[in-house]
Amino acid sequence: MPTVLLVEDEAALGLIVKDSLEMRGFTVQYAADGEEGLRLFRQQPPDIVVADVMMPRMDGFTLAEHIRAQSPAVPILFLTARSQTADVVRGFELGGNDYLKKPFSMDELIVRIKAQLSRLPAAPAAQGPLPLGRYRFDYPKQKLYLDDGRAEDLSNREAELLKCLYDQRNQVLARTAVLRELWGDDSFFNGRSLDVFITRLRRYLKDDPQVQILNIRGIGYKLIV
Numbered sequence: 001m002p003t004v005l006l007v008e009d010e011a012a013l014g015l016i017v018k019d020s021l022e023m024r025g026f027t028v029q030y031a032a033d034g035e036e037g038l039r040l041f042r043q044q045p046p047d048i049v050v051a052d053v054m055m056p057r058m059d060g061f062t063l064a065e066h067i068r069a070q071s072p073a074v075p076i077l078f079l080t081a082r083s084q085t086a087d088v089v090r091g092f093e094l095g096g097n098d099y100l101k102k103p104f105s106m107d108e109l110i111v112r113i114k115a116q117l118s119r120l121p122a123a124p125a126a127q128g129p130l131p132l133g134r135y136r137f138d139y140p141k142q143k144l145y146l147d148d149g150r151a152e153d154l155s156n157r158e159a160e161l162l163k164c165l166y167d168q169r170n171q172v173l174a175r176t177a178v179l180r181e182l183w184g185d186d187s188f189f190n191g192r193s194l195d196v197f198i199t200r201l202r203r204y205l206k207d208d209p210q211v212q213i214l215n216i217r218g219i220g221y222k223l224i225v
């Protein structure tokens with residue numbers, strides 16, 4: 001039975017979501033602000049975190065930073081009234097896996113929770129960093145190493161996107177496929193967020209001109225190695 005840590009400062013909404021999740025078989029830990037949410041997380045790490053962004057005492061973004069310092073793998077789903085691209089990108093940079101704009105339906109929230117839980121990896125097989133030209137990509141540790149000793153720390157979303165590109169290297173990765181896999185849908189708004197992350201990955205890989213992320217017009221991207 002999956003455990004959800006729900007962090008929501010609107011008491012009425014929090015209780016509705018908690019009751020709805022429990023009726024569908026989830027175990028729910030409920031916190032009314034980020035500080036309480038972090039305390040509950042440290043006491044008993046859940047299978048997934050569902051957190052509001054705008055909260056007193058500690059907001060959802062700060063909570064995500066603390067959680068990521070302790071656990072790089074637990075999914076974090078933000079509930080937010082914010083819809084600006086910069087806010088959503090910041091959430092992904094801080095380790096968020098998905099977001100849901102308020103107001104939302106419980107059915108959609110549950111679908112998104114189940115989608116994130118289904119992506120949790122099994123115990124990983126022991127393997128070293130993945131070769132990428134002059135780079136080595138350590139996906140579990142979210143690090144990109146250059147052969148001169150430099151290292152780049154990747155955000156959770158950057159690492160997931162680079163892994164998708166790496167798995168399909170030298171082949172076309174459909175834009176709609178990666179949006180649905182990592183963002184949950186292929187809306188225009190999510191597409192703008194994807195463009196930002198592609199630009200950042202290109203910047204990280206700029207020291208090896210043989211490694212390129214190409215735009216395949218109207219289709220998607222191709223990682224050339």
